[in-house]
Amino acid sequence: MASLIDNDAHRTEIFDSLPYYDNDLEQNPILRGKVERELAREPKPPQTLHPRVPPAIELFKDKPGLAAELARVEAHQPLAPLDTIRYQLPAPTSTPGTDEEWQQALNNAQSQLEHQRIRHTNLALLQTYGPNAWRIHNYLLEATAKQAETALEELKQRTTDVNRERKNSQTQIGNQLTSLENKWTELISSILQIEMANVALDAEVDRLNKKEAELASM
Numbered sequence: 001m002a003s004l005i006d007n008d009a010h011r012t013e014i015f016d017s018l019p020y021y022d023n024d025l026e027q028n029p030i031l032r033g034k035v036e037r038e039l040a041r042e043p044k045p046p047q048t049l050h051p052r053v054p055p056a057i058e059l060f061k062d063k064p065g066l067a068a069e070l071a072r073v074e075a076h077q078p079l080a081p082l083d084t085i086r087y088q089l090p091a092p093t094s095t096p097g098t099d100e101e102w103q104q105a106l107n108n109a110q111s112q113l114e115h116q117r118i119r120h121t122n123l124a125l126l127q128t129y130g131p132n133a134w135r136i137h138n139y140l141l142e143a144t145a146k147q148a149e150t151a152l153e154e155l156k157q158r159t160t161d162v163n164r165e166r167k168n169s170q171t172q173i174g175n176q177l178t179s180l181e182n183k184w185t186e187l188i189s190s191i192l193q194i195e196m197a198n199v200a201l202d203a204e205v206d207r208l209n210k211k212e213a214e215l216a217s218m
Contacts, residue, residue, distance in 0.1 A: 020167045021174030
C-alpha cells in the first residue's frame with residue numbers, strides 16, 4: 001500500500017508494506033481467503049501505462065526500408081527470394097529476332113559483364129583488406145559485448161543490494177514492531193489485572209462496609 005504526499009517542492013511516495021516481514025496470510029488461511037475475495041471485487045487495472053513510464057521507442061522512424069524489414073521479422077514471415085532474372089542472359093524470343101531485341105540482349109550482356117567485373121574487384125578488395133577489417137569489427141563487437149555484460153552485472157549487483165537492504169530494513173522494523181506489540185500486549189494484560197484487582201478490592205470494601213454496619217447496629 002502506498003500513499004502520496006504532494007507539495008510545491010517535491011512529490012514523495014510512502015510505502016507502508018513490509019513484504020519481507022508480514023506473513024499473516026501464510027499463518028491464517030481464512031484471512032487469505034478474505035483477501036482473495038476482496039481482490040476479486042477490485043476493478044481491473046488500467047490499460048494505460050503509468051505516467052512515469054517513458055513512451056515506446058519507434059525504431060527506424062526515418063528509414064522505411066529497415067522498418068518494413070523489422071515488421072517482417074516480427075511477423076515471422078520468410079525472406080523474399082532473390083531476383084535471379086537480372087543475372088540471366090535471355091536471347092530474343094523471335095527468330096531470327098529484331099534489331100531492338102538483339103540490342104536489348106546486348107545491353108543486358110554488357111550489364112552482366114560490368115557486374116561481374118565489379119564483383120571481381122570487390123572480391124579482390126575483400127581478399128586484401130577484409131581480414132583486418134573483420135578483425136577490427138570483431139574486436140569492437142567483443143568490446144561492446146563486454147561493456148554490456150559489465151553493465152548487466154553491475155545492474156544485477158545493484159538490484160541484489162537494494163533487495164538485501166530492503167530485506168534488512170524491513171526485518172529490523174518488523175522486529176521493532178514485534179517488540180512494541182509484545183509490550184502493548186503486556187501493558188494490556190497488566191491493565192486487565194489491575195482492573196480485576198480493583199474489582200476485587202471494591203468487593204472487599206463493600207463486604208467490610210456491610211460488616212461494619214452490622215456490628216454498629218448491634
